[in-house]
Amino acid sequence: MALYEHIYLARQDVSPTQVEEMTAALTAVITEGGGKVTKNEYWGLKSLSYRIKKNRKAHYTLLNLDAPHQAIAEMERQMGINEDILRFLTIRVDELEEGPSAMMQKRDRDDDRGDRPGRPGGDRGGFDRGSRPPRRF
Amino acid sequence: MAIKDLTTATARRPFQRRRKTCPFSGPNAPKIDYKDVRLLQRYVSERGKIVPSRITAVSALKQRELAKAIKRARFIGIMPYAVQ
Numbered sequence: 643m644a645l646y647e648h649i650y651l652a653r654q655d656v657s658p659t660q661v662e663e664m665t666a667a668l669t670a671v672i673t674e675g676g677g678k679v680t681k682n683e684y685w686g687l688k689s690l691s692y693r694i695k696k697n698r699k700a701h702y703t704l705l706n707l708d709a710p711h712q713a714i715a716e717m718e719r720q721m722g723i724n725e726d727i728l729r730f731l732t733i734r735v736d737e738l739e740e741g742p743s744a745m746m747q748k749r750d751r752d753d754d755r756g757d758r759p760g761r762p763g764g765d766r767g768g769f770d771r772g773s774r775p776p777r778r779f
Numbered sequence: 780m781a782i783k784d785l786t787t788a789t790a791r792r793p794f795q796r797r798r799k800t801c802p803f804s805g806p807n808a809p810k811i812d813y814k815d816v817r818l819l820q821r822y823v824s825e826r827g828k829i830v831p832s833r834i835t836a837v838s839a840l841k842q843r844e845l846a847k848a849i850k851r852a853r854f855i856g857i858m859p860y861a862v863q
Contacts, residue, residue: 649814649855691859700856704814731855733813744815745857 643677645738646707646714650721650730651700654687661701664726668705671717677709680738685745694728704745706738799836803845811844813851816858823849827862 652661661684669679685702694700707714714732721727741747803811809818822837822845824830829849832842852858 651856688857690856691853692856694856702855729855731851733851744812744818 643708643710644714645735646709646732647735647738648705648707648714648717648730648732650703650705651690651694651728652703653695653726653728654697654699654701656701656726658684658687658701660726661703664724665703665705668717668721671720672707672709672713675709675713675716677707677713679705680708681706681740683743683746697728700728702745704743707732708738801836801838801841803841804838811841811848813848813855814857816852819845819849819852819858823858825862827859 652664656664665682665684669682672679681704683704685704687699688702689699690697718730718732721730802808809815811818813819822830822835829846832839837845849858853860
């Protein structure tokens, strides 16, 4: 069956336990639709970079799904009705990554600065092209 | 006296024309992932706009993947659309 990566944002004033219940309900929809959830990752309450439906923070949950499209469509239909869910994003992927996602392993990867590829400076980029050459017609 | 030397020295070579390689095409290149904010932030200007590939020397194929990942990250709220 097709592989999907699914992320959904739950409202700020919903307790983490309720988020767990929501995830459990969604996995139930998937399993009864004939698919399965291979990974369930809860990123916690993160602050958003802009307000979504008047919320500044949201509970992030990442789900790796291996399911037929009807199960996904049914799950998305229910999420659309649910008011606690601000936004969700389902992406079809070729293969699911097993280990912790980039968001989770960020903490232990903080030290390696690595070489910084060409530092993208301001909007106009690093260098300034100077004024236009005089017109020649 | 020093200032004069400085100006004459840089006048001849205004820019160092080092051939910049695409950071994503090497053998151990980092995978472009919409969840990896730290990697994506390096290709976004202070105002939150995507920096063009002629400045960051990213290959066209990888620049398209990068742009798609940045737009997805913006949609789920982990990257800003604009920074005032």
